[in-house]
Amino acid sequence: MTRRSIPARIGHFVRESLLNLLALGGIVCIILVILAFTFNISLIMFKTGSMNPTIPQGSLAVVREVPANTVEVGDIVTVDRGRGRLPITHRVIGIEPGPDGTTHISMQGDANAQPDPAIYRVTEVRTVLVSYPRLAYVIVRLSDPLVMAGITLFAALLVGWAFWPRRMEAEAEEVRAEADLTS
Known part of the structure; x- marks a missing residue:
């Protein structure tokens, strides 16, 4: 040995x-x-600063898909805006139940002076669980x-x-x- x-x-x-x-x-x-x-969890990257200072441009957020009727005013959610348009992530400022089973959500970015012009009629949204500043830049670079x-x-x-x-x-x-x- x-x-x-x-x-x-x-x-x-x-x-x-x-x-x-x-x-x-x-x-x-x-x-x-x-x-x-x-748990229907995914990642989204923030390309704009409309949610500054809460979620700065270049952040990576962990989001979870939930029924729209479970959202409360003050939550930060991501909604899809239809074909060919990127989803939008803003803070919920108003909620109304729709007659057709949808939920009508009014939103506004923390850095925006005015609310979003559209009322979003949705059945599901993605709530932001946590965000990491500047991590989106790392993901883009690694890609x-x-x-x-x-x-x-x-x-x-x-x-x-x-x-x-x-x-x-x-x-x-x-x-x-x-x-x-x-x-």
Whole structure:
């Protein structure tokens, strides 16, 4: 039985630690996807500053889809505005039940002097659970094809390094140890 050299033991420890950390990260990602699907949770990015200072431009928000009749005045919600138009996220300033099962919501951005001109007739909205300033800029940057290619290449090299056969190194070390014993 031969003992590994100190650099070999350190390399083994680093390799195993990285694999365990990556496995844990994978498990966390799987759990988050399951929770997001189960609880109708998604992410939205803020391109404008209409909700300043509460939610600054460039923020990333976690939102949950809920029935519109559960919303209260003061809630920050995202509503869809129809085909070809981006959703809008503002604070609710008025709610009225509609005759056709919809809820009529009046909204206004915190940074806007006037309420939105439209009354939104909706059955479901997305309520903002939490927002993270400037994180949208990070997501946009990471979405760049060159950055994605770099991350993919790095991950492939890391996996290749972690799973590279170590038998030849161990055999060479064993031969050296036997040579030391015979001399």
